[in-house]
Amino acid sequence: MLQERIAVIDFETTGLSPAQQARATEIGVAIVEGGRIVERYQSLMNSGAWVPPFIEQLTGISNAMLREAPPAAQVMAEVADFVGDTPLLAHNASFDQKFWDAELTLIQRRRVQPFACSLLLARRLLPQAPSHKLGNLNAWARLPATGQAHRALADAEMAANLTCFMAALLRERHGLREVSHELLCRLQKIPAAKIAQALVRLN
Known part of the structure; x- marks a missing residue:
């Protein structure tokens, strides 16, 4: 079980x-x-940016x-207060981290906590999964459906459920008493072939 409080985030955006x-x-956060x-x-969140047709379709x-949404600056101030200094996680975190940092910078705020990545973790802890895309992983692991894919809160909840699933796996398979955000950040940097060896040392 993942006892520690972690903020799992997901952005929808106008581009890469x-x-x-x-x-x-749009932003969704599942604590x-x-x-x-x-x-x-x-x-x-309304930044004034134009949404291309293929993104609108996706x-x-x-x-x-x-046009009816609250201003991006207002939303980022709210969500930054909501998250506080809680450790962060996202699926394909390099993408969401860039937008989190960029949108915070526009309101003169700065991230203080590290990001963990459920995509990197899944590649290491679930190498047998046929695909490491978020929706495919959740279906493969028989985790609950959370709503429409490519909407921020549904995707954040999927990543949260997947992370709890992997934390339970670490405890059951490897006898780890505590699965922390710091441990997740360490594991995502270890090559998949060396994960089992690293977990033996951690136990």
Whole structure:
């Protein structure tokens, strides 16, 4: 079980990177504690950025919806207060971390905590899974459906459930008493072939 409080986040965006002027359109946060989701935050966010048609088709988030959404600065201030200094996690965290940092910078705030990545962890702890895409992993592990894929809160909840599943696996298979965010950050950097050996040393 994952006892520690962790904030699992997911962004929907207008593109791949803030470096290419892409902006966030929606954020979802699922707070995990004691092995389950205990709190949630979700909001569309209007940055004034245009959503390309293929992104609109993928996410279902339209330019018309964003015109009615609260300003991105307001949403980021709210969600930064909601998360506080709780350790962060995302599926394919390098993507979400870039947007979290970029959107925080625009409101003169800065991230203080590290990110763990459930994608990197799944590649190491679930090498037998046929795919490491979030939806495919959740279906393969028979985890509960959380709603429409490519919507921020549904994806954050999927990543949260997957992380709790992997934490339970670490405890059952490897006899680890405590699975912490720090341990997850360490494991995601170890090559898959050396994971078993590393877990023996950790026990």
